[in-house]
Amino acid sequence: VSLPGPASAADPNAKDRLGAVGLGLLGLGNVGAAFFEMVFAKAATVAERTGIDLEIVKVGVREPRRKRRETALLGQKLVADPYEVVNDPEVRIVVELIGGVLPAKDLVLAALAAGKPVVTANKELMATCGTELLSVAEKAGVDLLFEASVAGAIPLIRLLKESLAAEQILRISGIVNGTTNYILTRMSEEGLSYKEALAAAQRLGYAEADPSADVAGLDAAAKAAILAGIAFDADVSTSDVFCEGITAISPSDIKFAHKLGYEVKLLAVAEQLGTTEESPISVRVHPAMLPASHPLASVREALNAVFVEGEAAGEMMVYGRGAGGLPTASAVLGDVIEAAHHLREETRARPTRRKARTIEKMSRLSCQYYLSIEVTDRPGVLAAVAGVFGEHGVSIRSMEQVGLGSEARLVFVTHTAREDDVQATVARLEELDSVERVGCLLRLIGEEDRR
Amino acid sequence: VSLPGPASAADPNAKDRLGAVGLGLLGLGNVGAAFFEMVFAKAATVAERTGIDLEIVKVGVREPRRKRRETALLGQKLVADPYEVVNDPEVRIVVELIGGVLPAKDLVLAALAAGKPVVTANKELMATCGTELLSVAEKAGVDLLFEASVAGAIPLIRLLKESLAAEQILRISGIVNGTTNYILTRMSEEGLSYKEALAAAQRLGYAEADPSADVAGLDAAAKAAILAGIAFDADVSTSDVFCEGITAISPSDIKFAHKLGYEVKLLAVAEQLGTTEESPISVRVHPAMLPASHPLASVREALNAVFVEGEAAGEMMVYGRGAGGLPTASAVLGDVIEAAHHLREETRARPTRRKARTIEKMSRLSCQYYLSIEVTDRPGVLAAVAGVFGEHGVSIRSMEQVGLGSEARLVFVTHTAREDDVQATVARLEELDSVERVGCLLRLIGEEDRR
Numbered sequence: 080v081s082l083p084g085p086a087s088a089a090d091p092n093a094k095d096r097l098g099a100v101g102l103g104l105l106g107l108g109n110v111g112a113a114f115f116e117m118v119f120a121k122a123a124t125v126a127e128r129t130g131i132d133l134e135i136v137k138v139g140v141r142e143p144r145r146k147r148r149e150t151a152l153l154g155q156k157l158v159a160d161p162y163e164v165v166n167d168p169e170v171r172i173v174v175e176l177i178g179g180v181l182p183a184k185d186l187v188l189a190a191l192a193a194g195k196p197v198v199t200a201n202k203e204l205m206a207t208c209g210t211e212l213l214s215v216a217e218k219a220g221v222d223l224l225f226e227a228s229v230a231g232a233i234p235l236i237r238l239l240k241e242s243l244a245a246e247q248i249l250r251i252s253g254i255v256n257g258t259t260n261y262i263l264t265r266m267s268e269e270g271l272s273y274k275e276a277l278a279a280a281q282r283l284g285y286a287e288a289d290p291s292a293d294v295a296g297l298d299a300a301a302k303a304a305i306l307a308g309i310a311f312d313a314d315v316s317t318s319d320v321f322c323e324g325i326t327a328i329s330p331s332d333i334k335f336a337h338k339l340g341y342e343v344k345l346l347a348v349a350e351q352l353g354t355t356e357e358s359p360i361s362v363r364v365h366p367a368m369l370p371a372s373h374p375l376a377s378v379r380e381a382l383n384a385v386f387v388e389g390e391a392a393g394e395m396m397v398y399g400r401g402a403g404g405l406p407t408a409s410a411v412l413g414d415v416i417e418a419a420h421h422l423r424e425e426t427r428a429r430p431t432r433r434k435a436r437t438i439e440k441m442s443r444l445s446c447q448y449y450l451s452i453e454v455t456d457r458p459g460v461l462a463a464v465a466g467v468f469g470e471h472g473v474s475i476r477s478m479e480q481v482g483l484g485s486e487a488r489l490v491f492v493t494h495t496a497r498e499d500d501v502q503a504t505v506a507r508l509e510e511l512d513s514v515e516r517v518g519c520l521l522r523l524i525g526e527e528d529r530r
Numbered sequence: 531v532s533l534p535g536p537a538s539a540a541d542p543n544a545k546d547r548l549g550a551v552g553l554g555l556l557g558l559g560n561v562g563a564a565f566f567e568m569v570f571a572k573a574a575t576v577a578e579r580t581g582i583d584l585e586i587v588k589v590g591v592r593e594p595r596r597k598r599r600e601t602a603l604l605g606q607k608l609v610a611d612p613y614e615v616v617n618d619p620e621v622r623i624v625v626e627l628i629g630g631v632l633p634a635k636d637l638v639l640a641a642l643a644a645g646k647p648v649v650t651a652n653k654e655l656m657a658t659c660g661t662e663l664l665s666v667a668e669k670a671g672v673d674l675l676f677e678a679s680v681a682g683a684i685p686l687i688r689l690l691k692e693s694l695a696a697e698q699i700l701r702i703s704g705i706v707n708g709t710t711n712y713i714l715t716r717m718s719e720e721g722l723s724y725k726e727a728l729a730a731a732q733r734l735g736y737a738e739a740d741p742s743a744d745v746a747g748l749d750a751a752a753k754a755a756i757l758a759g760i761a762f763d764a765d766v767s768t769s770d771v772f773c774e775g776i777t778a779i780s781p782s783d784i785k786f787a788h789k790l791g792y793e794v795k796l797l798a799v800a801e802q803l804g805t806t807e808e809s810p811i812s813v814r815v816h817p818a819m820l821p822a823s824h825p826l827a828s829v830r831e832a833l834n835a836v837f838v839e840g841e842a843a844g845e846m847m848v849y850g851r852g853a854g855g856l857p858t859a860s861a862v863l864g865d866v867i868e869a870a871h872h873l874r875e876e877t878r879a880r881p882t883r884r885k886a887r888t889i890e891k892m893s894r895l896s897c898q899y900y901l902s903i904e905v906t907d908r909p910g911v912l913a914a915v916a917g918v919f920g921e922h923g924v925s926i927r928s929m930e931q932v933g934l935g936s937e938a939r940l941v942f943v944t945h946t947a948r949e950d951d952v953q954a955t956v957a958r959l960e961e962l963d964s965v966e967r968v969g970c971l972l973r974l975i976g977e978e979d980r981r
Contacts, residue, residue, distance in 0.1 A: 234693030242685030
């Protein structure tokens with residue numbers, strides 16, 4: 080389908096045109112279909128605004144003969160072989176929206192090798208082999224743009240890479256998974272249990288039938304890897320990211336957090352631990368207790384937000400819809416227009432040069448901790464438990480008993496302690512007869528910066 | 531001063547270098563000095579990251595002989611004649627940080643005519659003659675970048691122009707003046723009067739001795755004009771912006787807003803009134819009542835935030851430090867790196883094509899209104915006042931009397947009404963014997979989108 084642009088004869092901008100820019104689309108799922116519709120609806124506007132005529136030349140889908148909304152418009156342009164899309168000489172830009180590492184990686188490599196810019200929304204791909212692909216793109220002198228791979232429509236990549244090009248990023252803390260934020264919001268505002276809130280999220284389509292990638296923090300970990308890579312020019316992949324999910328959090332943990340003036344959020348954190356650009360970095364995902372006055376604390380429902388601390392720019396936050404077909408397609412189209420602009424100008428996006436940076440082990444980090452310990456309510460329990468903290472050099476800031484009898488729990492907030500000392504404390508506590516379970520461990524974050 | 535980059539002989543990136551990029555700096559005030567220091571401190575890092583060596587070649591200041599921190603480093607490079615900076619053949623990029631329309635405009639025009647990209651943080655200039663300057667830059671094929679002219683380090687221009695290139699922007703609502711947001715925060719949180727809060731802001735350096743440009747909304751109006759221009763490709767200047775300040779707001783207005791579940795903020799709003807890109811737009815600055823759950827409502831102190839509503843991307847907000855030497859200098863340096871990258875690649879930023887758009891008169895807009903009316907507390911007052919509303923077709927949603935005797939005020943919230951009807955109501959009310967003054971008029975905003 081050749082999408083209409085303004086008639087070029089009468090058009091004063093015609094001199095700027097490089098003719099229609101052929102797009103090859105891989106995948107016609109949620110994001111792919113939204114992208115297709117958006118190109119169809121917006122091509123004339125885009126042409127008028129930017130002088131760039133976009134045209135979808137070929138679309139690779141698993142079952143090209145299956146009846147779909149787009150069939151009438153695409154017809155013969157729907158093909159089963161994705162390489163037919165990549166290798167079509169009329170395809171100038173490849174838009175990869177199939178997701179997953181393989182075959183996406185091979186397709187992207189083939190496109191780059193053919194000198195074709197690639198726009199992708201593929202989080203797994205960029206989190207797993209982003210450094211390799213960016214290096215291939217750089218050597219080929221071709222764009223590889225991936226704004227839509229993190230936080231949907233929120234323009235984080237461009238923010239970090241361009242607007243803050245001169246900025247030393249100190250820390251990025253983000254709510255980058257809508258499913259878990261929705262669950263935590265319901266737990267926080269309505270006192271639902273984790274299971275009830277998960278069921279509500281599933282009913283509304285915010286969580287999948289198998290929610291494990293979201294609730295275990297793996298989706299957030301992939302995004303943390305991508306963000307850390309951009310913020311610190313570092314080679315970080317998902318496997319480098321320490322990751323804890325939200326399944327152990329109970330309504331009473333959240334109630335206790337509120338009492339202390341905190342909110343509980345699943346955070347993806349990437350930070351530089353020292354003062355120089357050679358310092359180690361930390362990349363991690365875990366539930367955290369944030370002061371209620373922190374801008375991230377008021378991010379509700381399935382929304383995403385990323386808080387950036389820069390040396391000169393100070394604190395900054397971007398907030399918006401982190402997922403969904405339309406917002407993600409909007410980010411993809413923004414990248415496609417950039418790639419087309421670069422084709423016209425015979426240039427490319429700024430090169431990305433990554434270096435190996437030391438990623439500090441979680442065990443060596445320090446912060447304050449909240450621990451909830453289910454105990455048998457009998458004399459001497461507190462002394463035994465407190466003794467374990469003492470043995471491991473973990474100093475207690477506050478303690479409270481919640482509930483009675485078989486429901487009794489001891490809730491501790493520590494002073495700043497090292498992760499390995501706290502983990503050793505937890506392991507030893509679990510061996511005590513009087514301790515039934517260490518229920519939940521939350522790290523306190525953002526304390527130092529807040530009033 | 532030639533700032534050090536990594537030794538180029540041994541540097542694998544050396545092939546990408548175009549040699550040092552000479553910068554000509556106009557102005558060494560708050561932002562200029564911070565920019566100078568940042569280039570000095572960061573040049574090596576920037577060179578390593580981007581392959582671009584920045585070098586400050588010449589600096590134009592009013593009194594080059596005055597002793598300043600930078601004298602030792604700059605020496606002979608400090609000159610009194612700004613054209614000496616612009617015309618220096620070694621100056622490849624002109625960084626305009628003097629502020630005000632003249633002589634800045636002539637200097638920018640001279641630089642563009644000489645084919646030199648310009649980076650500016652000059653809000654007045656871009657709000658007054660942005661369309662003209664961008665058109666000159668476009669014809670000359672030269673960059674004119676102005677990220678720092680609105681909201682300091684918050685990367686709004688790049689967000690609107692690039693990330694949301696394909697997006698139909700529906701509305702932008704922003705807290706873009708730190709001084710007034712600081713004053714309103716103190717009034718809201720501590721019940722201070724406007725005068726007390728202004729004095730506090732002046733003590734802390736958030737407000738100037740003559741605060742009129744801030745408190746009357748003029749600073750915000752200039753930023754609204756720039757944002758509307760970018761968001762709607764429209765030719766908008768400060769004089770097109772309806773503007774009301776915060777001086778009439780009393781602590782009791784804010785208390786009343788809280789009671790209704792609102793917060794009071796000075797907003798800059800740019801919105802498209804119809805559904806197409808030919809529809810009229812509205813650009814205005816006024817105090818507004820926002821639902822407490824609106825993300826803008828929790829933006830405190832001197833911080834800035836801009837809430838963007840896009841057709842596909844949905845709601846989005848960026849938040850950060852909107853002023854100050856360092857954050858602004860960081861945004862300037864981001865633009866300088868972009869301009870230098872374009873010089874190296876022999877390309878330029880995406881062209882901006884503006885068109886005339888109808889800017890709707892304020893009098894024709896409709897919303898709900900809050901009005902506070904100081905009255906003489908005697909029988910029949912309410913009937914007289916309510917009668918005036920009725921005569922003008924303004925329907926009342928709620929009314930309450932606050933205070934007694936000479937302190938009595940009637941507080942109204944209307945149903946949706948037209949601005950001209952409300953203004954006619956106010957004019958007629960002020961003629962009534964029993965009305966001493968119409969104290970404060972606040973427009974309700976963001977209602978429709980919130981739960």
